[in-house]
Amino acid sequence: MKKTGAExxxxxxxxxxxxxxxxxxxxxxxxxxxxxxxxxxxxVLTRHEQGAAHMADGYARASGKVGVAFATSGPGxxxxxTGIATARMDSSPIVCVTGQVHAHLIGGDAFQETDVTGxxxxxxxxxxxxxxxxxxxxxxxxxFHIARSGRPGPVLIDFxxxxxxxxxEFEYPEKITLPGYKPxxxxxxxxxxxxxxxxxxxxxxxxxxxxxxxxxxSMEELRMLAVKTQTPVSMTLLGLGAxxxxxxxxxxxxxxHGEAYANNAIQNADLLLAFGMRFDDRVTGTLRTYxxxxxxxxxxxDPTEVHKNVDVDVPLMGDLKAVLTDIIPMLDEYxxxxxxxxxxxxxxxxxxxxxxxxxxxxxxxxxxxxxxxWNATSGDSIVATGVGQHQMWxxxxxxxxxxxxxxxxxxxxxxxxxxxxxxxxxxxxxDKEIWVIDGDGSFQMSQAELTTxxxxxxxxxxxxxxxxxxxxxxxxxxxxxxxxxxxxPITGPDFxxxxxxxxxxxxxxxxPDEVFAAIEFAHETPGPVVLExxxxxxxxxxxxxxxxxxxxxxxxxxxxxxxxxxVRR
Amino acid sequence: MQQTLFALVENKPGVLNRVAxxxxxxxxxxxxxxxxxxxxxxxxxxxxxxxxxGVDARKVEANLYKLVNVIDVQDVTRQxxxxxxxALIKVKADPEQRGxxxxxxxxxxxxxxxxxxxxxxVEITGTKDKIDSLVELLRPMGVEELVRTGLVxxxxxxxxxxxxxxxxNGNKPVNIN
Numbered sequence: 001m002k003k004t005g006a007e008x009x010x011x012x013x014x015x016x017x018x019x020x021x022x023x024x025x026x027x028x029x030x031x032x033x034x035x036x037x038x039x040x041x042x043x044v045l046t047r048h049e050q051g052a053a054h055m056a057d058g059y060a061r062a063s064g065k066v067g068v069a070f071a072t073s074g075p076g077x078x079x080x081x082t083g084i085a086t087a088r089m090d091s092s093p094i095v096c097v098t099g100q101v102h103a104h105l106i107g108g109d110a111f112q113e114t115d116v117t118g119x120x121x122x123x124x125x126x127x128x129x130x131x132x133x134x135x136x137x138x139x140x141x142x143x144f145h146i147a148r149s150g151r152p153g154p155v156l157i158d159f160x161x162x163x164x165x166x167x168x169e170f171e172y173p174e175k176i177t178l179p180g181y182k183p184x185x186x187x188x189x190x191x192x193x194x195x196x197x198x199x200x201x202x203x204x205x206x207x208x209x210x211x212x213x214x215x216x217x218s219m220e221e222l223r224m225l226a227v228k229t230q231t232p233v234s235m236t237l238l239g240l241g242a243x244x245x246x247x248x249x250x251x252x253x254x255x256x257h258g259e260a261y262a263n264n265a266i267q268n269a270d271l272l273l274a275f276g277m278r279f280d281d282r283v284t285g286t287l288r289t290y291x292x293x294x295x296x297x298x299x300x301x302d303p304t305e306v307h308k309n310v311d312v313d314v315p316l317m318g319d320l321k322a323v324l325t326d327i328i329p330m331l332d333e334y335x336x337x338x339x340x341x342x343x344x345x346x347x348x349x350x351x352x353x354x355x356x357x358x359x360x361x362x363x364x365x366x367x368x369x370x371x372x373x374w375n376a377t378s379g380d381s382i383v384a385t386g387v388g389q390h391q392m393w394x395x396x397x398x399x400x401x402x403x404x405x406x407x408x409x410x411x412x413x414x415x416x417x418x419x420x421x422x423x424x425x426x427x428x429x430x431d432k433e434i435w436v437i438d439g440d441g442s443f444q445m446s447q448a449e450l451t452t453x454x455x456x457x458x459x460x461x462x463x464x465x466x467x468x469x470x471x472x473x474x475x476x477x478x479x480x481x482x483x484x485x486x487x488x489p490i491t492g493p494d495f496x497x498x499x500x501x502x503x504x505x506x507x508x509x510x511x512p513d514e515v516f517a518a519i520e521f522a523h524e525t526p527g528p529v530v531l532e533x534x535x536x537x538x539x540x541x542x543x544x545x546x547x548x549x550x551x552x553x554x555x556x557x558x559x560x561x562x563x564x565x566x567v568r569r
Numbered sequence: 570m571q572q573t574l575f576a577l578v579e580n581k582p583g584v585l586n587r588v589a590x591x592x593x594x595x596x597x598x599x600x601x602x603x604x605x606x607x608x609x610x611x612x613x614x615x616x617x618x619x620x621x622x623g624v625d626a627r628k629v630e631a632n633l634y635k636l637v638n639v640i641d642v643q644d645v646t647r648q649x650x651x652x653x654x655x656a657l658i659k660v661k662a663d664p665e666q667r668g669x670x671x672x673x674x675x676x677x678x679x680x681x682x683x684x685x686x687x688x689x690x691v692e693i694t695g696t697k698d699k700i701d702s703l704v705e706l707l708r709p710m711g712v713e714e715l716v717r718t719g720l721v722x723x724x725x726x727x728x729x730x731x732x733x734x735x736x737x738n739g740n741k742p743v744n745i746n
Contacts (some may be wrong), residue, residue, distance in 0.1 A: 121587065122594050126637045129583075146637060180579055180640040182738050303631035303737040317734065 005133030006035035006164040009097065012140035014039055015172060018068050020427045022046055022055040026072025028112060029099030031164035033070075044427070044456055047448035049076050051420040053083020054446070056094040058407050058424030060087075062382055064217070066147050067094040067424060073101055074112030077158070078119060082414060084154045085123040089411030090238060091211060093152035095143050103131035103160040116158045125153030133166035138173045145176060150183030151302040152215055183301055187316035187323050195297045195314045196330045202271035202295075204339045205231045208254065208283075211238035211410070212276010212301065212320050214403045219243070221324035222275060228328065230336045232343055234262040236277050237395055238410045245399035251343070255283035256545045257392040260554055261346035263545065266291050267552040268342075274298040276320045279309040280411065285551035299323045357542075357557035362511060366390055366465040366535040369515055370397040370437060373463060376519040381433045382407065384422030384460075386442020387415045389471035392541045394437045416445030419462065423449060426458045433459055433523065440466040440492045447498070453528040454502050461522040462530045464495055467537045475540045479555070499530035506530040571600055571697075572626045572646040573618050573722050575730070579638040580606070580613040587636050588615060595632055597624045601654075601719030612640065616721045627733035634737045641738070643730025645722045650730065652722040656700045657682075658691045661711030670710065677703045688713060 003011065009032060013021070022044045025033045036043060046052040049071040056067030071080050077098040087094045101110040117129045126146050128139045136159065143155040199205065213222050219242055226233050226249050233243045234251040243250050251262040263285075266272065272294045277283070284290045287309060296312040298305075299320050306315040316323050359365055370393050383398055384407040385391040391408055400406055407425050409417040422436040443464050453460050465471075474488040499506030505525045509518045509532065522529040543554040578584050585604055592599055600618040607614045619629055626644045633639045645652070662670050663686075670689055674681055679693035691707070693700055697720060704712065724730055 117583070118586075121590050178637060180634075180738065181637045184737065303634055303734045304628070306631070306734070307627070317737065 001170060002167045003170040004031065004035065004165055004167050005130075005136050005159070006031040007038075008133065008136050008168070008170050009140060009159065009164070010035050010039040010041070011170065011172070012137055013041060013068065016140070016144045017065065020044060020059065021068045021070055022052040022059070022424065023070025024049050024052055024072065024076060025070075026076045026099060026112070028073035028101055028161050029070060029076075029097075029159070029164070031161065032097070032099065032159065043070075044423075044452065046420070046452050048446070049079035050083050050416070051446055051449045051452065053080045053094065053096065054086065054414075054417050054420035055424030055427075056096070057083060057087045057090075057092045058384060058421030059428045060092050060094055060424075061407050061421070062404055062425035063428035064404065065428070066144055067092070069094060069096045070098075071096065072099045072112065073116070074114045076112075077116040078114055081119065081123065084120055084156065086409050086412040086414040086417060087154040088123045088125070090409065091152050091215060092154070093147040094154045095147050096154065096156045098156065098158050099164070100129070100158045100160045102162045104162070106160070116156070120156050123154070124156045127156040127158065129158045129160070130163050131160045133163045133168040136163060137170065138176065141173055141176050142178065145178070146181065150181070183319070184317045185319045185322050186326060187299070187318040191314060191316055192323075192327050192330060195316060195327060198271055198295050198297055198314060199229060199273070199331060203336070204269050205229065205271040205273060205336065206251070206265050206269040207231050207233040207273045207275060208236070208266070208277050209233050209239040209242040209275050210236045210277025213239055213242035216276060216320040218275070218321040218324055219403050221321060221328065223247070225324060225328050225331070228331055229334045230340065231273065232265060232340065234258070234266060236280070236283055236410070237408065239277060240395060240406050241400040241403035244401040246401055253395050255551075256285070256547075257396065257541050257543065258283075259396075260350050260543050260556060261343060263543075263551045263554060264346050265343050267550070269294045272296045274300070274312070275324070276300070278305045281309070284309065285545045285553070286548055289550040291551075353557055353559065356559040359560050364510060364512055364515070364533055364535045365539055366467065366533065367393045367397050367539070368512065369463070369465065369533050369535065370394055372515045373435060373437070373519060374398040376516055376523075377433065377435065381405075381435045382422075382425050382429060384408070384418045384425055384434060384436045386418035386438045386445070387413045388439045388442060389467075389475065389539070389541050390437055390439040390442070390465040392472075393465075396541075398437070415442045418442055419446050419453070419460070420449045422460045422462075423453050423456070423458045426460055430459070433461060436460055436462045438462060438464050439471060440464055440468065440495075441470045441490055444490075444492060450499070450502050450504065450528065450530075454504060457527050459526065460528050462528065464530065464532045465535050466492060466495065466532050467535050467539070468492070469537055471539075472541070474538070478538070478540065479544075479546065495530055495532040504528050504530055506532065508532045508534065510534045570621045571618050572621045572644065573616065573650075573652060573720060574626055574629060574642055574644050574646075575722055576615045576617065576633050576639055577607070577641040578613050578615060578636075579640065580611050581638055584613065584636075584638045587638065588633070591632055591636060595628075597629060597632075601717070603719040603721050605721070616719065618720050626731075630733050631737060634734070639738075643724070643732060645724060645730040648730050649725045649728050650722050651725060652696060652720050653694055654697050654700055654717055654720050655692070655694045656704070656715065656717045658693070658704060658707060658712060659688050659714040660691060660707050661687060661713055662689045663687055666710060670707070673703065673706055679703060
């Protein structure tokens, strides 16, 4: 049966299981929008295309499915760029479809024409320019396959308007052939044996669990291996939830703002097992002194990530789940009693220090608010964040016992990610309460999407940690630029009035004893709610590994209870 | 030290752009890059020479595999391979000097493919070193224009080049036949 290119696109999206699309219409994509009305797919109109890309990303991270964003040509497409780059850095599977001018006009600077495949080439996993209707079915199939398989990532389809309108015979392609795209699955047994030997001889092993554990759904395999070999597990920001935070073997987050015991364990380890993580500079500190006594095993699906920042002794190229499944039966049981005792002592030291550093005054502290939020929600909501101090405090004080619960921009560090990604996550889990933990700076970058939340009735509770500063940059200025606060003081709107202008219930919280009631209020009120927490202006995130320092050269939490001085170690 | 790799890629629009963009993005310094058709119409072949100062062939290979259109990559540096470059050299030569150019060309088994009143074009095929030597010898006479194809390389017999990351594109070495 003959169908237009636009109809074929929709047919293929339905077959890929797409039920929600985030986007913004415009001239060059009108035929697609027209066709979409006839298909059982819900379209979410965002207020900016960047929001659409972030929503698709948040949807993908919360659901494990591919998120889809639509935009028109030219500015519509270029507005997606930050969202695509964000998805790329965090290996999030999204497919973006952009309208493009008529194929015969390409290159002629037509109205709203931009070379979108050119612009997005370095930030997509792959992209396509579709100039005729008979290409679209195969392209959509390939795009979804590429986005979700191997190391996932964003794929863009630039769809010429003539191709959207042309009518061609539609036949769904049952098979795709991609001779150049065969992600590895199992690692060779000879290499597995080398890894088993290293594990057998290790006295102080540590597992580094990254986003790959979640992407490959290997949480159970990770737990089995950790328990069998009694190896403690530290997680990257994006790996949080890979092992429950409450698990005995969990060391929580590693890196620049990781807990001291996690970083100490890594620096003193004699074996690191890197599972689906890429030794990003935010987790290693200076490479010169990084885990210098440790042999390293890395299980990785992307060949460019092996030996990139850190030389590894045994690289195991393959799908994490397959490799772990292969290697677990080859391993003996170990107890590592001495090592775990040492780590327990470090943990205890941190625990005591945390109690001493907990400020008990009448002011609100963002970290305390987030801890209260964790308590009040029983750790059971999905948390989306912006980027900055509040993001790190969310990672530290909202303990993630489940995977896919923290939606945050790690690699790209994209401010403004919180609200749209939270809305996207809600479409993946409408039964859940989504908490957007945001900063006043991050929130203002994408606050237009509040209107989207209202139009969609999205159950997102927005907790703004308002310190009237771009807090993380301010913190760096305090530590490294003699407190010269260049361009970091920021005036926000009256967030309560802003919310009310949207018909959104809102409260301002200024005292610690109002926190729980406010969270309860948000919980009881259906739909979006804004809570503005006026928090201490100059709090800093600790511990902190200054950039360029060794991972165990941390600025520890100051102790307030004994004396008001910063204690550094 | 230079390293030579070849890549088999899908013959689709934009693939050269993807490879070039990748090298720029990863800051790989390309000495030469040659692209051409192969015995199969749907596959193109690229011969890539990188300056190994700061870049190793393994890294180039791994990055190439990140491109969906790249089918196979082999490192032929110091392998039993035939590697050839072709150069056209326009040399200033009036009728009296033509003889000397012709002599030099003959020693290098190069051909004179065009003769104009005050210049000739010498065509030479060979290894990079051989061509460099001839160019140096012709330079005092006045080299007016020089163009080179960049290296092309092929393994001898049934030999294959080095695959640094076995399994990077599927778990078995790729057999394109």
